[in-house]
Amino acid sequence: MTSKKVIELFYDVVSPYSWLGFEVMCRYRHVWNIELKLRPAFLGGVMQGAGNKPPGLVPNKFLYMTKDLNRLSEYFGVPLQAPSDPFEAMFQKGSLSAMRFVAAVQEREKGGDEQVERVSRELWRRIWSEDKDITAPTSLSEAAMKAGLSDSEIKEVLKLSTSKEIKDKLKSTTQCALDHGAFGFPLVVCHVNGKPEVFFGSDRFELMAHCIGERWLGPQPDKSTAKL
Amino acid sequence: MTSKKVIELFYDVVSPYSWLGFEVMCRYRHVWNIELKLRPAFLGGVMQGAGNKPPGLVPNKFLYMTKDLNRLSEYFGVPLQAPSDPFEAMFQKGSLSAMRFVAAVQEREKGGDEQVERVSRELWRRIWSEDKDITAPTSLSEAAMKAGLSDSEIKEVLKLSTSKEIKDKLKSTTQCALDHGAFGFPLVVCHVNGKPEVFFGSDRFELMAHCIGERWLGPQPDKSTAKL
Numbered sequence: 001m002t003s004k005k006v007i008e009l010f011y012d013v014v015s016p017y018s019w020l021g022f023e024v025m026c027r028y029r030h031v032w033n034i035e036l037k038l039r040p041a042f043l044g045g046v047m048q049g050a051g052n053k054p055p056g057l058v059p060n061k062f063l064y065m066t067k068d069l070n071r072l073s074e075y076f077g078v079p080l081q082a083p084s085d086p087f088e089a090m091f092q093k094g095s096l097s098a099m100r101f102v103a104a105v106q107e108r109e110k111g112g113d114e115q116v117e118r119v120s121r122e123l124w125r126r127i128w129s130e131d132k133d134i135t136a137p138t139s140l141s142e143a144a145m146k147a148g149l150s151d152s153e154i155k156e157v158l159k160l161s162t163s164k165e166i167k168d169k170l171k172s173t174t175q176c177a178l179d180h181g182a183f184g185f186p187l188v189v190c191h192v193n194g195k196p197e198v199f200f201g202s203d204r205f206e207l208m209a210h211c212i213g214e215r216w217l218g219p220q221p222d223k224s225t226a227k228l
Numbered sequence: 229m230t231s232k233k234v235i236e237l238f239y240d241v242v243s244p245y246s247w248l249g250f251e252v253m254c255r256y257r258h259v260w261n262i263e264l265k266l267r268p269a270f271l272g273g274v275m276q277g278a279g280n281k282p283p284g285l286v287p288n289k290f291l292y293m294t295k296d297l298n299r300l301s302e303y304f305g306v307p308l309q310a311p312s313d314p315f316e317a318m319f320q321k322g323s324l325s326a327m328r329f330v331a332a333v334q335e336r337e338k339g340g341d342e343q344v345e346r347v348s349r350e351l352w353r354r355i356w357s358e359d360k361d362i363t364a365p366t367s368l369s370e371a372a373m374k375a376g377l378s379d380s381e382i383k384e385v386l387k388l389s390t391s392k393e394i395k396d397k398l399k400s401t402t403q404c405a406l407d408h409g410a411f412g413f414p415l416v417v418c419h420v421n422g423k424p425e426v427f428f429g430s431d432r433f434e435l436m437a438h439c440i441g442e443r444w445l446g447p448q449p450d451k452s453t454a455k456l
Contacts, residue, residue: 050286050287050288050289051286051287052286052288052289058278058279058280058411059278059279060278060280060406060409060410060411061278061280061411063409064409064411064426064428067426068428068432071435071439072435075435075438178288181288181291181292182288183286183288183289183292198292198295200292200296201431203429203431203432204296204431206434206446207299207300207303210303211299218434
């Protein structure tokens, strides 16, 4: 038996392509011989740190992305739906408080990342499926409740999420992504023979599988396996 | 027997990702039930028309693309190698004369696109594998010679390539790409049930196969079939 390859997934719930990458990696953690490490970070900080601009500012690119996300949503089996005002949701409201909240969930959770996974998914569902807010404390609480956290846990996480400790943790994870060469999310870092192999976006899984010596079965491996 | 689906491939030999897309589509024209239409166009015109900026201007993105192209080169079986000065090659020297030359080859060629395919490939090989010029008439002649054109054919194509007819043809193909929503190359337009399905880049082939009801066998389908 070979040891599991460690794969880090840097993401932000404001990013729809991150949602696709997140679901695929969460599925493949049960298919490939890997240890998945969820690395919630802040996309705004990565864009600023890398001097990058959001792709949606070019009109043709924005139109294409809308279409692309619709097609990928169906093919990946992820219920993506653009918010009514994507620019307001992504750039004016943003995700700083949401990602601090996710970082706080991770800080509190011991011996696993089930809560981080479920809370992240519920936040994506709010912004990228149900056109709901993810900035207000009540929004974060609602997402956490749906993710199965108790009232007292939520209270604790909310408090922790505004602490200096968590602000610094989110900054440091974001910096770590930048150090790996990030200019956007999702960013997947595969540790292969002690060397990081970095993949940007949600369209390099087939190549990633090739690099880590695993087999790509499409974005819905359970369905794919059922078909084999 | 169902009728072949028409697929248009818009490309420019200055674009390395276009080379990957070009080789994949040229391979799949013998695997899928499709009619591939090569549409040589001018990337500079698309970028300007769409108000887009080259991705390589963000330093982290440039470093990533270099690494990404290296990995894809091996995985796709396309001998990509960056020119010693990519900025000079891509933005200062550019590809206007080369793409007019390809458009002229296409204009002359009757009943097929073998010459267009081979000349395009030889131009890519020059700029994106051998670090050679693709702007001077002698460079274009050399590429065409390697592609199997005769001296008299080359002379004719060179003359035709500076005509108003060909300049207009390249403009019109470029405009057609913009009308399909292009903001970069390669752009693949699949005509499915009378509706165009547009794909940008060289990382949507699996999704494209799904959309046109074909099977994706990886970027090297011959190798893949041999393995099955």
